[in-house]
Amino acid sequence: xxxxxxxxLELILDxxxxxxxxxxxxxxxxxxPNYFQLGIFANIIEASSVLGVMxxxxxxxxxxxxxxxxxxxxxALGAMAVGILFCSAGIGLGxxxxxxxxxxxxxxxxxxxxxxxxxxxxxxxxxxxxxxAFIITLxxxxxxxxxxxxxxxxxxxxxxxxxxxxxxxxxxxxxxxTAWIAISCFVIFSLIMAKTPFGRHLVMxxxxxxxxxxxxxxxxxxxxxAFVLAGAIAGLAGWLLTIRTSGATANLGVGLxxxxxxxxxxxxxxxxxxxGSLPGVYAGVLLLSSINTAINxxxxxxxxxxxxHGLLVLAAVLLDTxxxxxxxRLA
Amino acid sequence: xxxxxLVLEDIRKNFGAIxxxxxxxxxxxxxxxxxxxxxxxxxxxxxxxxxxxxxxPTSGRMLFEGEEFLARSPAEAKAAGIETVYQDxxxxxxxxxxxxxxxxxxxxxKRLGIPILDERAMERETAKALSNAGTRIPSLRTNVEHLSxxxxxxxxxxxxVHWGGKLVLLDEPFAALGVEQTRRGLDMIxxxxxxxxxxxxxxxxxxxxFQVADRIVVIRQGVVAGDVARSKTSPDAxxxxxxxxxxxxxxxxx
Numbered sequence: 001x002x003x004x005x006x007x008x009l010e011l012i013l014d015x016x017x018x019x020x021x022x023x024x025x026x027x028x029x030x031x032x033p034n035y036f037q038l039g040i041f042a043n044i045i046e047a048s049s050v051l052g053v054m055x056x057x058x059x060x061x062x063x064x065x066x067x068x069x070x071x072x073x074x075x076a077l078g079a080m081a082v083g084i085l086f087c088s089a090g091i092g093l094g095x096x097x098x099x100x101x102x103x104x105x106x107x108x109x110x111x112x113x114x115x116x117x118x119x120x121x122x123x124x125x126x127x128x129x130x131x132x133a134f135i136i137t138l139x140x141x142x143x144x145x146x147x148x149x150x151x152x153x154x155x156x157x158x159x160x161x162x163x164x165x166x167x168x169x170x171x172x173x174x175x176x177x178t179a180w181i182a183i184s185c186f187v188i189f190s191l192i193m194a195k196t197p198f199g200r201h202l203v204m205x206x207x208x209x210x211x212x213x214x215x216x217x218x219x220x221x222x223x224x225x226a227f228v229l230a231g232a233i234a235g236l237a238g239w240l241l242t243i244r245t246s247g248a249t250a251n252l253g254v255g256l257x258x259x260x261x262x263x264x265x266x267x268x269x270x271x272x273x274x275x276g277s278l279p280g281v282y283a284g285v286l287l288l289s290s291i292n293t294a295i296n297x298x299x300x301x302x303x304x305x306x307x308x309h310g311l312l313v314l315a316a317v318l319l320d321t322x323x324x325x326x327x328x329r330l331a
Numbered sequence: 332x333x334x335x336x337l338v339l340e341d342i343r344k345n346f347g348a349i350x351x352x353x354x355x356x357x358x359x360x361x362x363x364x365x366x367x368x369x370x371x372x373x374x375x376x377x378x379x380x381x382x383x384x385x386x387x388p389t390s391g392r393m394l395f396e397g398e399e400f401l402a403r404s405p406a407e408a409k410a411a412g413i414e415t416v417y418q419d420x421x422x423x424x425x426x427x428x429x430x431x432x433x434x435x436x437x438x439x440x441k442r443l444g445i446p447i448l449d450e451r452a453m454e455r456e457t458a459k460a461l462s463n464a465g466t467r468i469p470s471l472r473t474n475v476e477h478l479s480x481x482x483x484x485x486x487x488x489x490x491x492v493h494w495g496g497k498l499v500l501l502d503e504p505f506a507a508l509g510v511e512q513t514r515r516g517l518d519m520i521x522x523x524x525x526x527x528x529x530x531x532x533x534x535x536x537x538x539x540x541f542q543v544a545d546r547i548v549v550i551r552q553g554v555v556a557g558d559v560a561r562s563k564t565s566p567d568a569x570x571x572x573x574x575x576x577x578x579x580x581x582x583x584x585x
Binding site: 200208 | 385417424426435448
């Protein structure tokens with residue numbers, strides 16, 4: 001095999017999920033009437049912003065070889081905190097700040113700090129006490145959701161302050177600002193993972209934690225930061241979710257965790273750790289979103305969505321195995 | 332003689348009721364190559380881990396360059412100038428050769444105050460270090476998982492040669508190497524020692540010990556069973572020290 005074909009093959013393998021996305025979009029555009037519209041594509045991106053942001057945090061932790069099941073509940077808690085503080089109807093307290101724009105940074109800060117706090121708790125328990133991340137974050141997944149239900153009393157908050165809602169309404173190049181926030185998160189975190197020592201260390205910790213420790217990398221510190229980041233990002237996702245629904249309900253975001261998992265796995269992140277990139281995860285999120293849109297457009301009952309998502313995850317894992325085999329041949 | 336590089340004084344290590352090290356004392360000079368020999372389970376690897384910060388001794392003390400020294404983590408040992416090549420390789424197979432070579436010491440440039448990896452500089456340095464040592468790896472950008480055992484070990488060895496430091500600990504560094512690569516590895520050790528760096532090498536192969544070492548220290552059942560200059564002993568004498576038949580030409584025994 002000459003170096004050129006090898007390089008092209010590597011490129012395809014590295015970006016397989018993007019090619020899958022293009023392929024699926026092409027197929028849908030050909031066979032589904034009205035699919036091929038800018039509005040539809042904008043909608044796909046818009047609909048994937050909350051899930052996308054949440055998937056970043058999940059992917060970060062999985063790349064280090066750990067697990068964070070709590071992101072969904074943390075997203076809900078972030079959303080509920082913003083909802084209670086800045087919604088004017090239902091259980092919302094309707095706090096007003098002057099000038100009005102001040103509510104934006106304050107609400108953002110609240111959502112992100114709530115998330116970071118729970119992330120820090122997860123991280124410290126997992127790393128310092130050397131407990132299984134699966135169990136610790138499963139516990140957080142349960143108790144944080146419980147907290148959401150408890151503080152809301154099962155009721156909801158509506159009518160989010162207009163100053164905050166503005167981010168969901170104001171559009172730039174056809175996309176609401178919330179979608180741009182999600183996209184910038186992907187860009188920023190992709191750069192951090194690919195270009196900074198911190199990102200490189202996270203990947204290496206996922207590959208061989210013992211080796212990184214011996215090499216003098218501060219493994220404990222880096223892992224805790226990864227968990228804090230995952231929590232903070234989930235909080236941000238919660239902020240976006242409140243804007244999207246203009247309020248918060250106790251069961252907000254239920255089931256998002258499994259979609260995030262699907263996106264991360266489809267995006268090429270290995271659950272064993274050490275493998276995967278964030279652009280791939282974004283492609284995974286967009287892929288899920290474009291399939292949902294296709295199902296809606298075809299008028300299929302929405303119940304099928306879950307079946308298709310499940311099959312997609314299965315396909316992604318099979319594809320991953322296939323990729324490994326091809327790579328071994330390449331080397 | 333000037334101050335020795337590292338002095339071990341009565342190092343003991345217990346794992347529960349088991350005494351792995353029962354009072355180890357010896358010294359390593361600058362530019363000296365010490366071969367650490369002993370049967371399986373004699374405590375060689377435990378001793379290396381104590382020096383390199385992987386384990387803390389139960390009692391005893393170490394002097395590094397004349398000053399009291401205790402590494403609580405590999406990072407601390409590294410900061411003091413102690414490099415270690417472990418028996419089970421310490422590579423991250425999921426990243427490329429360059430990333431492994433610079434693991435934990437990446438070259439960065441500041442952009443807006445944020446450290447950014449300088450991949451080109453790191454690749455250049457890695458290529459230079461590997462070619463100096465005569466190691467051929469087709470692409471430095473391939474992930475280590477796709478490389479052979481010998482290539483992997485070569486990366487580790489070149490890494491310690493490149494970073495140098497003051498003391499190098501090698502725990503069976505040639506286990507996966509071929510004849511030619513082993514010869515080159517032994518040459519590398521002599522070169523490193525010639526720069527004034529102290530070297531401790533654990534090996535099972537008597538021939539290697541006699542090829543490279545200035546001094547041979549034998550550990551048996553957690554004590555020093557022999558500490559002799561290479562020129563004053565023979566493989567047969569060393570074997571009997573290891574097995575404990577006689578303490579021919581032995582130094583202080585515990």
